[in-house]
Each structure stands twice: as C-alpha cells, then as structure tokens.
Amino acid sequence: MEKAKISAYQLFVLIVLFELGSALLIPLALDAKQDAWLTILLGMVGGFFLFLVNYRLFHYYPDILPTEYMQKIVGKSFGKLLAFLYILYFMYMTARVVRDFGEMLVTSAYPQTPLFIINALFLLVIIYTIRKGIEVVARTGELLFFILFLLGISGNILIVISGIVDLNNLQPVLEEGIMPVLKTTFTQTLYIPFGEAVVFAMILPYLNQSKKGKRTGVYALGFSGLALTLVVAINISVLGVNLTTRSQFPLLSTIQAIQLDNFLERLDVYFMLTLILGGFFKIGLYFYVAITGIANLFNFKEPSKLAYPMGIVILILSITIASNYAEHISEGTRFISLPIFLPFQVIIPVSLLIIAFFKHKKKRGK
Amino acid sequence: MKRKWFLLFLILTTTSLISGCWNARELPDLALVSALGIDKNEAGKYVGTFQIINPSYVTGGLQGGGGGQGPPTTVYSSTGDNIYDVTRRLSTKSPRTLYYAHTNLLVISEDLAKKDGITNILDAFERDFEFRTTAMVVIAHRSKAEDIIKTLPPLDKVAAVNVIKTLKNTESLLGEEPTVNLQEVIHYLVSPGKEPLISGLSLKGEKKDAKKVTNAQGSSTPKARLEADGIAVIKDGKLVDWIHGKTARGTGWVLNRIKSTIVNINWEKEKAAIEYTVVRQKTKVTAHTKKGQPKISIHIHAEGDIGEVSVPVNLNDPHVLRKIEIEVEKTIKKDVHDAIHRAKENKTDTFGFGEALHRSDPKEWNKLKTDWNDVTFPKLEVDVTVEAFVRRTGLRNKSYLSELKNNR
Structure with a gap:
C-alpha cells in the first residue's frame, strides 16, 4: 500500500467517472425494453447496499487493504487464496474494459487500425498514470470530471433543443409487469455498473477523512445512477426501443441523431470524448487496484514497477478474451453475471462482513 | 544518460504512432x-x-x-x-x-x-x-x-x-x-x-x-x-x-407534422373565399378500449391568421371570426377524415394508431398486433375533434372589397 491520501471530493469524482465509464458505452439493461431506466434505478439502490457492506468492512479495518483483511477474517491461507482470486477478477475486468473501448474505437472511428494497436496505446497512457500513483489519478480525475460534466450538460441540451426526444417511446411503462425489470436488475444492472464499485474497497483506505467515506460513496453512486438513468431514458426516447436494442453503441446513435438547423450535426466527437474520459478512469482504477493487490499480497515494495509487465498481461488478455465483439458483449452482460459478478461483488463481501461482525462481537465480549 | 536516450526514443516512436496517420485519407x-x-x-x-x-x-x-x-x-x-x-x-x-x-x-x-x-x-x-x-x-x-x-x-x-x-x-x-x-x-x-x-x-x-x-x-x-x-x-x-394534396395534408394533421399550412374555406357559396393560415398546431392521438373494441380519439388544436379574403366580409366582428373558425374546423375535419378513409382503404396504419394503442393498453395490443393492418385498422372507430382559432387578421381588418360593395 503506497503512502498516499485522497480527499472526499476526489473519491466522489473517481466513483462517478468509474461508474459512468463503460456503462454509457454499452447497450445496458435493454432486456427490460422501455423500462431499462427503471432497472438502473433499482440497480442503484442495490448498489447503495453493496457499497455500505464494503464500507462497513472498511470501518472494521480502516488502515489495511481488503487483500489483507481477508486474511484476518477467514484465516491466513484461505484469505490469501481469496485475495488472489480478487486480483484475478480485477485483472479480468481491466482487460474487459480495455476491450470495450478498443472495440468502440475500431467500430466507430478507426476501421482499418488493428485492435491490438489501439489497446496498446490506450494502455500505455494508463500505465504511465498508474505509475504515478493514486494521488495523480485522483487529481487528473478532478480536472477531467469538470470537462465531462460540461460535455454531459451541453450534450443533453443539444439533444433536447434539436427536438428529437419523443417521450412516447418510453410508454407503456411495465408492459409485461415488474418481473422482466427485476430479472434484468438482478442479472445485469446490479452488477454493471453498481456492483463494480467493489473496487473502491481497495481505494477507501487512502481516504484522508475516513468518516466522510460513507456519505461520499452514496452520493457518488446516486449521482452516477441518476445520470445513467437519464442517458438510458434519452437513448430510448430518441431511438425507440427497437433501434436502441439493435445499436452496438446506443449513445453514439443518439448523438448522431442530433441535427440543429443543418449546421450543428455529426457531433460524434462528443461521444468519443466522454467515453475516452470515462474509460480512462475505469481501466485506470481497475488496473491500479489489481497492481496494489498484487504488491500487497506478495509483499512487493514498489507497486509501480509492476505496471509495465502487468500491462502486457492485460493487453494480451484483452485481445484473447473474445474472438468478436458480439461474443465479448454477451459474455459481459449475460454469461459472467452469475458465475463471476455475483460471488465477487455480492456473496464474498457480504459473507466477509457477517464473519467480521461476529469476530468483533466476540472481541468486544472479552 | 541512458535514461535520457531511452526517453527520447520513446517519445519519437509514440509520436509517430499516435499522430493518427494509420488510415489517414487526404x-x-x-x-x-x-x-x-x-x-x-x-x-x-x-x-x-x-x-x-x-x-x-x-x-x-x-x-x-x-x-x-x-x-x-x-x-x-x-x-x-x-x-x-x-x-x-x-x-x-x-x-x-x-x-x-x-x-x-x-x-x-x-x-x-x-x-x-x-x-x-x-x-x-x-x-x-x-x-x-x-x-x-x-x-x-x-x-x-x-x-x-x-x-x-x-x-x-x-x-x-x-x-x-x-x-x-x-x-x-x-x-x-x-x-x-x-x-x-x-x-x-x-x-x-x-x-x-x-x-x-x-x-x-x-x-x-x-x-x-x-x-x-x-x-x-x-x-x-x-x-x-x-x-x-x-x-x-x-x-x-x-x-397527394389534401389527403396528404390530412395525414400531416394526424401526425402532428404541420408546421404551417393553408386552409381554404367556402363562404356563402363562394368557393375558397377565405384563406386561413395555420401558425401553430398540436395534435393529440389517444387510444382506449371499450368492451374489447379499440377506439382512437384525435384532438387537433390549430391557431392561425386570415391570409386572404375574396369576399366582402366584416373581419372586425368577433361573431364573423367565430363563424370562420367553425368553417375551418369543418374543413380540417374533412381532410383528416379523407386521409383516414384512404389509409383504411389501403389497410395501412400510417398514423401510428397501433402505437397509440400499444401505449395505452399493451395487453389488448398484443392480441391485436398480428393482423392490425389488415383486420382491425380498417374497422377502427376514429373520433376527430378540431379546435381552430383565428388570432389575427393581418394588417387590415375589413377588406377593400367591402368598400367596393358599399359604393355600388
């Protein structure tokens, strides 16, 4: 664990950028059709709960990383195994998000450039930042969050005044009852992007005022949840359910539909900028967490030295995890939800908390 | 020193890579x-x-x-x-x-x-x-x-x-x-x-x-x-x-796509005697089911000005304007009915009545959607109400035609 401190506001910014990172990009929650926005709201509520679980664990062990307190909670050897599995999970997720962004760039802007080159360049920038440590990442976040915020606000204004929003597309609400909504929530939106905030269990120990962690986290998740709900609702009301489901990148299609007086159109760069900013932080945080985890678990003194070798591993992993984009997306939104997201984001943190709770009670009892 | 050279090498290679020339097209x-x-x-x-x-x-x-x-x-x-x-x-x-x-x-x-x-x-x-x-x-x-x-x-x-x-x-x-x-x-x-x-x-x-x-x-x-x-x-x-023509305009009314248009109305047996220019329009299409029978209501709201008259008519009189409004309403209603009639003959729901039903009663829609165009739509009951308002009459009130008539 490096000696670094981040402020509550920086944590807020990092959580928001992380949450919006790839969730804006991919077609999210569309199994619930026009009620997709509802499943995101429900997912957000679940996300609060999961974050509070992680926060509680942090509260019990405020000075050490999860990879370390796992060993204290469930015993040395089993805890080490668990920590190792978490590191693998973080690495896999880093590779997934890198792939998401590489695919987006190849499909929508650089059709002739090999995916490998795009991923490599993207990772190069991220490795550079990660080597500088979490403080630098957080400060970059503060700076770029402002730009992202401006882009988001002006983008929404443009969409609304170009008159392409048709709220009728959001009706009928709950066409097939509440079940499809709940199902999509529990198979998708709870994990992507809200459950993914389990990453911040590894970041929380860096917070300079640990008391503010709870409120900051909940606010950040709430903010990003509402922003995401708005974006998904706008996507559906502009494109209609059918086209949104058929789009590889619904937000890109929405932005391409903007036409203002025949001169303000083709604003794809809005999409690219937003997504590159978000993606940078999502990949960066996953990567940072993976490296910190390894350094912590194997008592490695200088985590920054791990950045290059691990970067190569991630790069190769990002190319090999799927043979095409369709495979990649269906893996991410359907197949790995239950076998990977559920245990790593829900079951393990919750059971760790239960064990920790009883251990502490026993201690206090003595 | 070694480090410096390495950095220089790195900068040179990355700049050549990231300058975006991969598939540049001039x-x-x-x-x-x-x-x-x-x-x-x-x-x-x-x-x-x-x-x-x-x-x-x-x-x-x-x-x-x-x-x-x-x-x-x-x-x-x-x-x-x-x-x-x-x-x-x-x-x-x-x-x-x-x-x-x-x-x-x-x-x-x-x-x-x-x-x-x-x-x-x-x-x-x-x-x-x-x-x-x-x-x-x-x-x-x-x-x-x-x-x-x-x-x-x-x-x-x-x-x-x-x-x-x-x-x-x-x-x-x-x-x-x-x-x-x-x-x-x-x-x-x-x-x-x-x-x-x-x-x-x-x-x-x-x-x-x-x-x-x-x-x-x-x-x-x-x-x-x-x-x-x-x-x-x-x-x-x-x-x-x-x-074409009025049928197309009637379709525009139902689709809420009229930004402005002209409505020519007859006045005391004179054909197309008064021209009404629509400035603002709003159409609401709602669907509801009664005893398993879907029904569509169309409500059209139009605001506009008088653009031209070719008969002596006293446009100072609010009662006359009201009469004109009623005529305009009738004319729009006729256009809309013509358009709907034509669509029913074609067995093609170009108005989105099906979508309106889908929004208001998804269960009923699921039963009807398979042969909506061929069976349900041609028999659909459609209720049209039009509200038209004459807001202004341009730079003149009475036309010079009224003076000509008085002089005779």
Whole structure:
C-alpha cells in the first residue's frame, strides 16, 4: 500500500467517472425494453447496499487493504487464496474494459487500425498514470470530471433543443409487469455498473477523512445512477426501443441523431470524448487496484514497477478474451453475471462482513 | 544518460504512432457523395447512382470566376448484387474513394419500392459507420432514381441540397410532405403499429435535358425541374399507394407534422373565399378500449391568421371570426377524415394508431398486433375533434372589397 491520501471530493469524482465509464458505452439493461431506466434505478439502490457492506468492512479495518483483511477474517491461507482470486477478477475486468473501448474505437472511428494497436496505446497512457500513483489519478480525475460534466450538460441540451426526444417511446411503462425489470436488475444492472464499485474497497483506505467515506460513496453512486438513468431514458426516447436494442453503441446513435438547423450535426466527437474520459478512469482504477493487490499480497515494495509487465498481461488478455465483439458483449452482460459478478461483488463481501461482525462481537465480549 | 536516450526514443516512436496517420485519407483522394440513388435493372441487379460534388465548381470565389465552367456535381453509377457490391464496384470507375459522411439524400426508385420493397436495401446504410442515418429518404415518383440524381437544378447548385430544401419548404409552408430520414423509416418499418410514409419526388419537364449544365443556365425557366410530388405509403416494406394534396395534408394533421399550412374555406357559396393560415398546431392521438373494441380519439388544436379574403366580409366582428373558425374546423375535419378513409382503404396504419394503442393498453395490443393492418385498422372507430382559432387578421381588418360593395 503506497503512502498516499485522497480527499472526499476526489473519491466522489473517481466513483462517478468509474461508474459512468463503460456503462454509457454499452447497450445496458435493454432486456427490460422501455423500462431499462427503471432497472438502473433499482440497480442503484442495490448498489447503495453493496457499497455500505464494503464500507462497513472498511470501518472494521480502516488502515489495511481488503487483500489483507481477508486474511484476518477467514484465516491466513484461505484469505490469501481469496485475495488472489480478487486480483484475478480485477485483472479480468481491466482487460474487459480495455476491450470495450478498443472495440468502440475500431467500430466507430478507426476501421482499418488493428485492435491490438489501439489497446496498446490506450494502455500505455494508463500505465504511465498508474505509475504515478493514486494521488495523480485522483487529481487528473478532478480536472477531467469538470470537462465531462460540461460535455454531459451541453450534450443533453443539444439533444433536447434539436427536438428529437419523443417521450412516447418510453410508454407503456411495465408492459409485461415488474418481473422482466427485476430479472434484468438482478442479472445485469446490479452488477454493471453498481456492483463494480467493489473496487473502491481497495481505494477507501487512502481516504484522508475516513468518516466522510460513507456519505461520499452514496452520493457518488446516486449521482452516477441518476445520470445513467437519464442517458438510458434519452437513448430510448430518441431511438425507440427497437433501434436502441439493435445499436452496438446506443449513445453514439443518439448523438448522431442530433441535427440543429443543418449546421450543428455529426457531433460524434462528443461521444468519443466522454467515453475516452470515462474509460480512462475505469481501466485506470481497475488496473491500479489489481497492481496494489498484487504488491500487497506478495509483499512487493514498489507497486509501480509492476505496471509495465502487468500491462502486457492485460493487453494480451484483452485481445484473447473474445474472438468478436458480439461474443465479448454477451459474455459481459449475460454469461459472467452469475458465475463471476455475483460471488465477487455480492456473496464474498457480504459473507466477509457477517464473519467480521461476529469476530468483533466476540472481541468486544472479552 | 541512458535514461535520457531511452526517453527520447520513446517519445519519437509514440509520436509517430499516435499522430493518427494509420488510415489517414487526404481530401484530394476522397469523392464526397452528396446523394445516392438506388434502382433495379432488368437483370435484377441493383444500380447505384452516386452524385459526387465537384468542389472547384461549387465553391468558386477566391479562384476567381468559380462556378459555371463545369457541372457542380458529377454522377457515377455501377451495378451489383447488393448495396455493398454496388458501392465497391464503383472503384473501377472512380479515381477517388467515395466518402459517405456527407450524403444526406437517398433516392429509391418507385419500381424497386413497388416490386421488391425497400426492406432489403437499408441495412447497409444503417450498419456503415460513415453513412449517416439522418440522411433524408425519398422515392422517385414516376421516374428512375437515376434521373433524379442526374438532374442539375438551378438556384442551389448541388442537387441533393436543392431537393432537401424543396421538401423541407413544402413541409413547413404547405404541410404536405412529412420528410423522413433513414432512422425513422427503419423505425416505422419495424414497428407493427405504424407504417412509414416517404416523400415523393418527380422530375418534370424534358428529362433528356435534365443532366445538362445548360438546364440551369441560359434560360429563366429550366427545361427540367425536380418537384415534391406526393407521399408514398409503404406497407410491409412495399409501396402500395401515393397520396397527394389534401389527403396528404390530412395525414400531416394526424401526425402532428404541420408546421404551417393553408386552409381554404367556402363562404356563402363562394368557393375558397377565405384563406386561413395555420401558425401553430398540436395534435393529440389517444387510444382506449371499450368492451374489447379499440377506439382512437384525435384532438387537433390549430391557431392561425386570415391570409386572404375574396369576399366582402366584416373581419372586425368577433361573431364573423367565430363563424370562420367553425368553417375551418369543418374543413380540417374533412381532410383528416379523407386521409383516414384512404389509409383504411389501403389497410395501412400510417398514423401510428397501433402505437397509440400499444401505449395505452399493451395487453389488448398484443392480441391485436398480428393482423392490425389488415383486420382491425380498417374497422377502427376514429373520433376527430378540431379546435381552430383565428388570432389575427393581418394588417387590415375589413377588406377593400367591402368598400367596393358599399359604393355600388
């Protein structure tokens, strides 16, 4: 664990950028059709709960990383195994998000450039930042969050005044009852992007005022949840359910539909900028967490030295995890939800908390 | 020292990599396609006609003279088995790579739309990242798509721009051409509760002169012109009918697509005696089910001014204005009923009544949607209410016609 401190506001910014990172990009929650926005709201509520679980664990062990307190909670050897599995999970997720962004760039802007080159360049920038440590990442976040915020606000204004929003597309609400909504929530939106905030269990120990962690986290998740709900609702009301489901990148299609007086159109760069900013932080945080985890678990003194070798591993992993984009997306939104997201984001943190709770009670009892 | 050299090496290699030259395309190597026409020939192959902008003849200006020496657009065409085939085969004729990001008009020939339907040709345009789904779609009425693309119109040099402006003008001043872009066409093709309507465009005059530079020069009346001509009704992807004039306007009323239009009303046996210009309009379509029978209510709200009178009528009198309002309401109602009647005859729900029902009663809709167009829609009960308001009468109150009448 490096000696670094981040402020509550920086944590807020990092959580928001992380949450919006790839969730804006991919077609999210569309199994619930026009009620997709509802499943995101429900997912957000679940996300609060999961974050509070992680926060509680942090509260019990405020000075050490999860990879370390796992060993204290469930015993040395089993805890080490668990920590190792978490590191693998973080690495896999880093590779997934890198792939998401590489695919987006190849499909929508650089059709002739090999995916490998795009991923490599993207990772190069991220490795550079990660080597500088979490403080630098957080400060970059503060700076770029402002730009992202401006882009988001002006983008929404443009969409609304170009008159392409048709709220009728959001009706009928709950066409097939509440079940499809709940199902999509529990198979998708709870994990992507809200459950993914389990990453911040590894970041929380860096917070300079640990008391503010709870409120900051909940606010950040709430903010990003509402922003995401708005974006998904706008996507559906502009494109209609059918086209949104058929789009590889619904937000890109929405932005391409903007036409203002025949001169303000083709604003794809809005999409690219937003997504590159978000993606940078999502990949960066996953990567940072993976490296910190390894350094912590194997008592490695200088985590920054791990950045290059691990970067190569991630790069190769990002190319090999799927043979095409369709495979990649269906893996991410359907197949790995239950076998990977559920245990790593829900079951393990919750059971760790239960064990920790009883251990502490026993201690206090003595 | 070693570190310094390494850094220098790194900077040099990365800059050469990230400068974005991987698949750079220079402007002189690109042919900007402004419009694209799709026909089908006797052999059953697609014929694509590409209208390409000739930059030097369009801009002129600084080079001195500019424009005029040559045609502002060049047309290439090629044949193929599908759209991608067509576009790639064009490379045998064009010295430059075609660039579609500025294509904003897609013309489909009437023949193709009638016989094969438009469903098979749209995927390529939607899938390709260069082509924009905001491109306007039109159907060549009584002519080939090729002829439309080849026409060199006066005023706006690039034909595609000319066509788009004409159609938008018709929509905003007359309310007869609800223009659609590619995205909307596909949306309505897929939606079972609403069928697409596509603007028609025809080439009037001497067709053989249309493609000559002299068409737009040397005479104040061009020998061939492009005209907005009717709306194509598409059912199951195929063109089934053309609607014109008042029926088209009635459709515009239901679709809430009237920005402004004219309503001519009769006054004391004089035909089209008073002209009412619509300034603002709002249409609400709601569906509800009564005893398992779907019913549609259309409520139209219109505000406007008196544009012209040809009978002596006292426009100072609010009672007279009220009478005019009632007449306007009747006329609009008739247009709307005509439009609905025509759609029912065609068994094509172009108004989105199905979608309205879907929104209000999804369960009932699921039962009816499979044969909505053929069974339920033609028998559908539609209730139309119109509220029209005369707000102003222009710069004059009474017409001079009243004075003329008094003097007699």
